[in-house]
């Protein structure tokens with residue numbers, strides 16, 4: 001087989017789908033300020049509201065006005081945490097409960113609240129990445145202000161039991177937030193079925209443009225602007241409407257919802273094929289994440305005795321684009337905080353690769369990957385000073 005580009009990093013971001021691209025190109029001419037009162041402004045505003053309804057439909061929100069557009073998942077998550085900082089000044093409740101495996105924008109927002117004097121709990125997770133419900137039950141006290149648990153993890157794909165987590169939090173009078181950035185478009189998401197107060201979305205994970213996202217805020221719960229200014233978004237998020245991004249988001253959301261069953265079926269079949277072929281062809285691999293409660297497109301694998309960055313670079317030379325948990329790209333050689341939280345030791349965490357498939361992944365691409373991968377792992381293991389077998393044993397804490 002000749003070298004080709006095989007993109008298996010859809011959890012990092014997705015390409016803009018052609019239908020969305022076409023609509024956005026047309027929307028480039030819709031330059032009017034959506035807050036302007038003239039006809040062109042009103043036309044732009046109508047498109048913004050149409051998109052809001054599509055995003056609301058994707059997350060089962062009955063009222064589109066509960067959806068606020070933001071610049072993405074990071075901003076939405078920061079908005080919730082900064083709202084809680086304000087809320088803690090007025091409320092006897094102060095405790096923030098989140099998990100050890102959240103995206104850095106949640107972890108760092110929670111750490112900021114801790115620095116500001118609020119008690120913050122980072123819940124531990126089990127070997128499969130699901131939160132420890134016993135610890136959660138004990139930590140969920142009457143002074144809990146917010147429970148924030150991601151719907152699905154970006155690295156290992158584990159899906160948390162948000163309906164149960166939310167039910168328990170609501171019974172204690174706490175607000176509930178979920179970061180559904182990775183869940184939306186991959187599994188059904190419903191703010192009403194889940195019973196959450198706040199939900200985060202990002203458009204670039206669902207085949208739409210970057211720099212646009214949303215925050216669902218249930219009517220009646222507190223919300224403070226992170227960006228102050230004009231009256232846009234009911235004063236919750238100032239700044240001239242990003243017509244182009246919002247219109248792209250609307251169509252991406254509409255298509256994601258319409259195609260969910262088909263996407264889920266197709267991507268799951270290819271992910272399972274990749275998982276089964278890797279397990280059959282390469283000894284001593286460990287599949288990370290939950291065996292069943294996992295995103296249909298995500299496969300995180302540890303290859304003991306081989307180093308993650310070396311695997312990534314070797315695959316890249318073959319045109320295969322994947323991710324590794326350790327944050328080498330950001331200048332740190334720290335192993336993945338997610339894998340470490342699931343009890344994978346640093347040796348295994350350093351040798352882990354995330355394959356995230358998407359709607360354009362083909363069977364031919366998976367066949368190409370399972371042909372190229374085994375010799376790469378074998379070569380790296382030969383060069384390693386630790387045997388795969390012993391690394392597999394010591395790698396798990």
Ligand SMILES: Cc1ncc(COP(=O)(O)O)c(C=O)c1O
Pocket residue numbers: 011012071072073074075103105150152153154179181182202203204211213
């Ligand atoms: C779970 C999760 N939350 C939040 C984000 C941040 O989203 P954005 O890139 O839109 O700021 C990401 C992106 O990687 C993510 O995977």
